[in-house]
Each structure stands twice: as structure tokens, then as C-alpha cells.
Amino acid sequence: MKALVLSGGAGTRLRPITHSYAKQLVPVANKPVLFYGLEAIAEAGITEVGIVVGDTALEIQQAVGDGSAFGLDITYIRQSAPLGLAHAVLIAKEFLADEDFVMYLGDNFIVGGIAELVAGFKKSRPDAHILLTQVADPSAFGVVELDDTGKAVALEEKPAVPRSDLALVGVFLFTSAVHEAVLGIEPSARGELEITDALQWLIDHGCDVHSTTISGYWKDTGNVIDMLEVNRAVLEGVKGRVDGFVDTDSEVIGQVTIEAGAEIRGSRIVGPVVIGANTKITASYIGPFTSVAADCRIESSEIEFSIVLAGARVQGVRRIESSLIGRDVEVTPADGVPAAHRLILGDHSQVRIAS
Structure with a gap:
């Protein structure tokens, strides 16, 4: 066959x-x-x-x-x-x-x-x-x-x-x-x-x-909705392991997989979560049902129920959820523009903003 x-x-x-x-x-x-x-x-x-x-x-x-x-x-x-x-x-x-x-x-x-x-x-x-x-x-x-x-x-x-x-x-x-x-x-x-x-x-x-x-x-x-739901279902069955580095100022709770080369500093990770190889997470919160791929940088941010693809950078963002963030994407606050959103979006994008 x-x-x-x-x-x-x-x-x-x-x-x-x-x-x-x-x-x-x-x-x-x-x-x-x-x-x-x-x-x-x-x-x-x-x-x-x-x-x-x-x-x-x-x-x-x-x-x-x-x-x-x-x-x-x-x-x-x-x-x-x-x-x-x-x-x-x-x-x-x-x-x-x-x-x-x-x-x-x-x-x-x-x-x-x-x-x-x-x-x-x-x-x-x-x-x-x-x-x-x-x-x-x-x-x-x-x-x-x-x-x-x-x-x-x-x-x-x-x-x-x-x-x-x-x-x-x-x-x-x-x-x-x-x-x-x-x-x-x-x-x-x-x-x-x-x-x-x-x-x-x-x-x-x-x-x-x-x-x-x-x-x-x-x-x-x-x-995207079905991708996130499948991600959730798979993560529920993943057994946690830590092959990367977690400093003493960080808290890892539940089933969390941290791949080799990844570093967690001053952060809180609540599983089920998978963190890819060589990803650096600093002063951040990664919540349940989140997959972060390899070579990402997450600093001073909060992410939950999301998929983050390889090479993405998220810095200084208070809360991201139910999101699919593509390869080498950069997500940062808009500097010097009070109560405003500054966006660069490709064709067919979908953005939901709390206003």
C-alpha cells in the first residue's frame, strides 16, 4: 500500500x-x-x-x-x-x-x-x-x-x-x-x-x-483559529523538559519544554509551553498553549495562546494572545505617539486592537 x-x-x-x-x-x-x-x-x-x-x-x-x-x-x-x-x-x-x-x-x-x-x-x-x-x-x-x-x-x-x-x-x-x-x-x-x-x-x-x-x-x-486550536491540543500532551538555561529569578510552572540553547531570564513561563532552541526570553510572561520557535527574542512582554515562528522579536508589548506571529517579525511599541497604533501590514492581514 x-x-x-x-x-x-x-x-x-x-x-x-x-x-x-x-x-x-x-x-x-x-x-x-x-x-x-x-x-x-x-x-x-x-x-x-x-x-x-x-x-x-x-x-x-x-x-x-x-x-x-x-x-x-x-x-x-x-x-x-x-x-x-x-x-x-x-x-x-x-x-x-x-x-x-x-x-x-x-x-x-x-x-x-x-x-x-x-x-x-x-x-x-x-x-x-x-x-x-x-x-x-x-x-x-x-x-x-x-x-x-x-x-x-x-x-x-x-x-x-x-x-x-x-x-x-x-x-x-x-x-x-x-x-x-x-x-x-x-x-x-x-x-x-x-x-x-x-x-x-x-x-x-x-x-x-x-x-x-x-x-x-x-x-x-x-x-489561524484552527492552527491555534491544534497547537493547544498537541501541547496538552507534551511532557516538559528543560535542556536550556533558566536563571534563579525565573519561574517555570507546569509542562514546559525548553530546548537546548534557549535562555530564560527573569521571566514566568506557565505551561503547556514549548520554547525553541536558542530563543532568549527576558523579563516576560509566556502563558499556556504557546509555542515559541527557535531564534526568537522576547523581552518585557506577555504572550499567551499563540504561535511565534522562528526569528521573531517581541519587545515591550504588554499583552499578546490568540495570535500567529510570522518568521522574523518584529513587534515593538510605537515610540513617542501617545494612544496611537503604528502598523506595517501585508496584504490580507487581520489585526484586532483594543481601543
């Missing part, structure tokens, strides 16, 4: 971070989201993995390499444009050949992995197996309608009027039957080959499509 990992999306909902950064590499607890998926695939006993890449191909390849760090053999498959999940299957046909495969969206996060799911698929071998979960806003997802027996009968991508509240989770298992399906469908109104249409084709042609509704933790990390 092989795996097909989709990492070619533009990440428009995470702009401006993703103007210069692959969305699959945005870190959760200081580890790229994509890495959690690759680890789950390896844990399921799959070693041959194709990664579909787009404009951020170089970044993905530099981060993942040949896959040996994960115990995987990686093949990169270039997608000229984000033309749909079914299009990714179409262009991966040579890699997949006629083998069964799991398709995993590289920006999705599932607690507990997929080993049990893969084992069940190998045993029963339906033509396709899909995962579903109840969501509050199904119009933002691929939606599945089940009949009274729990069998999938209709699927639709991002419908204006959803037929149910059951959304497709970003993990799919297929036999080679799906290759005929992706050849048998036409691009949607969005100009994409939709995986929902391919699954509907399988159903309409009498193929066996199984579904499982999960109640466990799943997130599509396509926006």
Missing part, C-alpha cells in the same frame, strides 16, 4: 503568513503540521509516499528531504496548479500504479493516527473508505449525505445548502477503482476536479464506498 500526501495548496486562509511560507510547514508545537501526517503514515506501516507539490515545492522538499528521517521513501509529484484533489490523483497515476493507497491532506491533523484505519481497509478492501465528522459549518467542506442504513448516497463540495452536517475528513483510502472515477468526471464550477465528484462516480457505478464517522479530534489547519 502506498500513500499520496497533498501539499500543493496556496493556503489563502493563512495569508499573509503563506505569501512566503508553505501552509503545510506552519509549526504546531514547533513541528510542521505536515510532519505529523508523515509520521502517522509511517506508523501505519506504509513506506512509499508520493507528495504532490505546487509553488512551494522547494520549501517542502528542503523540509522533508528524501523521507529517510521518517522511515519513508518519498517521491515528489509536481502539480502545475491547484486543480482539485481528484486532479492530484490523476497526475499521480504513474506513481500509484494499481496499488491501494491512502490519500492524506498535508494540512490536516488527526489525533491517534491512521494505523487502525489502514489495517481495517486492508482486511475488507472496499473500493473507497472515507472519514466523516460533524461540523458546525458544513458549507466550508465536502459534505456527505447518508441513507437510513448509514450508507453514503450523495456528496457535494462546499454546498451553499448542505444536505447534512457531515464533512469529509482529509484522509481517504482507495483501491485502483478511483483511477477510472477521476477520468470519468468533469471540472466543477470552481474549475477543479473534485474528489467528492469522484466518490459520487464510484457510488453511481455500484462501487463499494465505506464511511466511518469519527468523534475524535480532527482539524483542517487552514486558518
Whole structure:
């Protein structure tokens, strides 16, 4: 069995971070989201993995390499444009050949992995197996309608009027039957080959499509709110350790990981928190559910429930929360301008200011 990992999306909902950064590499607890998926695939006993890449191909390849760090053999498959999940299957046909495969969206996060799911698929071998979960806003997802027996009968991508509240989770298992399906469908109104249409084709042609509704933790990390929520969930399970330096004027409470080379001076750290290598924190407060990446500088500031990416500098800021701070960002007070905010923001930025 092989795996097909989709990492070619533009990440428009995470702009401006993703103007210069692959969305699959945005870190959760200081580890790229994509890495959690690759680890789950390896844990399921799959070693041959194709990664579909787009404009951020170089970044993905530099981060993942040949896959040996994960115990995987990686093949990169270039997608000229984000033309749909079914299009990714179409262009991966040579890699997949006629083998069964799991398709995993590289920006999705599932607690507990997929080993049990893969084992069940190998045993029963339906033509396709899909995962579903109840969501509050199904119009933002691929939606599945089940009949009274729990069998999938209709699927639709991002419908204006959803037929149910059951959304497709970003993990799919297929036999080679799906290759005929992706050849048998036409691009949607969005100009994409939709995986929902391919699954509907399988159903309409009498193929066996199984579904499982999960109640466990799943997130599509396509926006900041979900990124922060996944970061929180992962940090809850991280055991603390201190490999860096903490001076006697500092207080470390709860599950806190401080990587080698990091320095904490005159500060209060309340876990769960992860502090990256060579980061310096001085006279500051870092509150629960915060990840600070490597090579950051935080001075005389307060941060809570946030993700801070590598090389960022935060100085003299009284309180930051529920925030995603990008690489090499600088956050400082506005000098000499009473009761005023001075901002330099990229396209599609979102700022919430207490006025």
C-alpha cells in the first residue's frame, strides 16, 4: 500500500503568513503540521509516499528531504496548479500504479493516527473508505449525505445548502477503482476536479464506498483559529523538559519544554509551553498553549495562546494572545505617539486592537 500526501495548496486562509511560507510547514508545537501526517503514515506501516507539490515545492522538499528521517521513501509529484484533489490523483497515476493507497491532506491533523484505519481497509478492501465528522459549518467542506442504513448516497463540495452536517475528513483510502472515477468526471464550477465528484462516480457505478464517522479530534489547519486550536491540543500532551538555561529569578510552572540553547531570564513561563532552541526570553510572561520557535527574542512582554515562528522579536508589548506571529517579525511599541497604533501590514492581514 502506498500513500499520496497533498501539499500543493496556496493556503489563502493563512495569508499573509503563506505569501512566503508553505501552509503545510506552519509549526504546531514547533513541528510542521505536515510532519505529523508523515509520521502517522509511517506508523501505519506504509513506506512509499508520493507528495504532490505546487509553488512551494522547494520549501517542502528542503523540509522533508528524501523521507529517510521518517522511515519513508518519498517521491515528489509536481502539480502545475491547484486543480482539485481528484486532479492530484490523476497526475499521480504513474506513481500509484494499481496499488491501494491512502490519500492524506498535508494540512490536516488527526489525533491517534491512521494505523487502525489502514489495517481495517486492508482486511475488507472496499473500493473507497472515507472519514466523516460533524461540523458546525458544513458549507466550508465536502459534505456527505447518508441513507437510513448509514450508507453514503450523495456528496457535494462546499454546498451553499448542505444536505447534512457531515464533512469529509482529509484522509481517504482507495483501491485502483478511483483511477477510472477521476477520468470519468468533469471540472466543477470552481474549475477543479473534485474528489467528492469522484466518490459520487464510484457510488453511481455500484462501487463499494465505506464511511466511518469519527468523534475524535480532527482539524483542517487552514486558518489561524484552527492552527491555534491544534497547537493547544498537541501541547496538552507534551511532557516538559528543560535542556536550556533558566536563571534563579525565573519561574517555570507546569509542562514546559525548553530546548537546548534557549535562555530564560527573569521571566514566568506557565505551561503547556514549548520554547525553541536558542530563543532568549527576558523579563516576560509566556502563558499556556504557546509555542515559541527557535531564534526568537522576547523581552518585557506577555504572550499567551499563540504561535511565534522562528526569528521573531517581541519587545515591550504588554499583552499578546490568540495570535500567529510570522518568521522574523518584529513587534515593538510605537515610540513617542501617545494612544496611537503604528502598523506595517501585508496584504490580507487581520489585526484586532483594543481601543
